[in-house]
Each structure stands twice: as C-alpha cells, then as structure tokens.
Amino acid sequence: EVVLTQSPATLSLSPGEAATLSCRASQSVSSYLAWYQQKPGQAPRLLIYDASNRATGIPARFSGSGSGTDFTLTISSLEPEDFAVYYCQQRYNWPLTFGQGTRLEIK
C-alpha cells in the first residue's frame, strides 16, 4: 500500500499570503496524484489531478507540481474561502489511498 504523508498537519496563514502544502509518497506514484479541498460539513472538491492539472472551474491561484514521491500544492494568494482541509490521493496503485490531510487555518 502506498502511504501518503502530508505536511504540515496544520498551516496558519493570513489572507493574501501564499500557501505551500506537501504530500510525500512511500513509493513512486509517477504523476498520478490528486488534491482535494474539503470544508466542514461538505463533500471533498477536486482541485488538481495528475499532479499539475487544474480541475474544471478551479481558480488559477491553485497549482500543483511534483512527480515520483514528492508533490506540492501551492495557493498563490489566499482568499477567505480557501481555509479548509486539503487531501492528496494517489491512483497509481491499488488500494487507492489518501493522505491524512493538512488543515489550513486563518492566522
């Protein structure tokens, strides 16, 4: 099983700042990594698929990079609605796995 480790667990930033979230895989997942955003009481929303492709309707301030075992989600300038929990997910190997999440909170 591919274990995805996200860091940091919690990130405290202010609106307008840039956010950098990390996801590290226990073995290579090539570029088959996605990022999701989840707000309290809501379903997850797909942000990035295959490491660097923005999903439909996702603002350009969200970008993804990486391949192999190290991946990054960057939010260039935080908006108030961006404070949420973010998960990475790999689709390279069965079983599919998610990271444990990074909570992005308002400082």
Add this chain to the structure above:
Amino acid sequence: EVQLVESGGDLVQPGGSLRLSCAASGFTFSSYAVTWVRQAPGKGLEWVSLISTSAGSTYYADSVKGRFSISRDNSKNTLYLQMNSLRAEDTAVYFCAKGGTVASSSFDIWGQGTMVTVSS
C-alpha cells in the same frame, strides 16, 4: 446538472447489514468508474471500493474486503454498496464519487454523503 445523491445510511447493530445507494444524473453514468469513500467522525478520507464502467472489475480496501460488495445498475444510473458484518469502526459518512473512464482515477464529482452508524 451533474449530481450524485446517496441514500440508505442508518443506525445498525454490530454484525448487521446495510445497503447504500447512489443515484447519478446529468452524465452518462455507464461511461465512468464510480467509487465509495468514507470519513469517520472527525477523521480523514478513506477509500472503500471502486467499480469499473461495465462492472467487470471491482476493487476493495483491505478493511472491507470480504464484508462489503460494490455493484452498479447502469440501466438505473445507480451505484450500490452492500455492507455486511458491520463493525463499530465502519461508522462514517459514506460518499460516492464519479471517477474517470479508466478504473484508476481521481474523482471529480461527489455526493453529499450518507451517515452510517454501527452501535448497539
């Protein structure tokens, strides 16, 4: 509008059974893999099971293998999850989600979730 709506969540005793449904609309259901993902209270996301477009392939997390069964009825645009031998640790919100045209995919459309509580 592309939509997934789950139903069937309930309070059930340990050892009991439950069947969840997920009704799809707004897209060609038969052309996409679909999956179940769960989230225990206050915890992260856990992938549960996935079924390919024609139901030719099914995949399960080790934690549910042998107890849960995924199926789909493309004529009814509906996904199912039959859950047997339920345990307290199966308590979670269960989400269905739409994947891609290949079995292994990311998930671009999600339902709102249905709550399953396993308790005596």
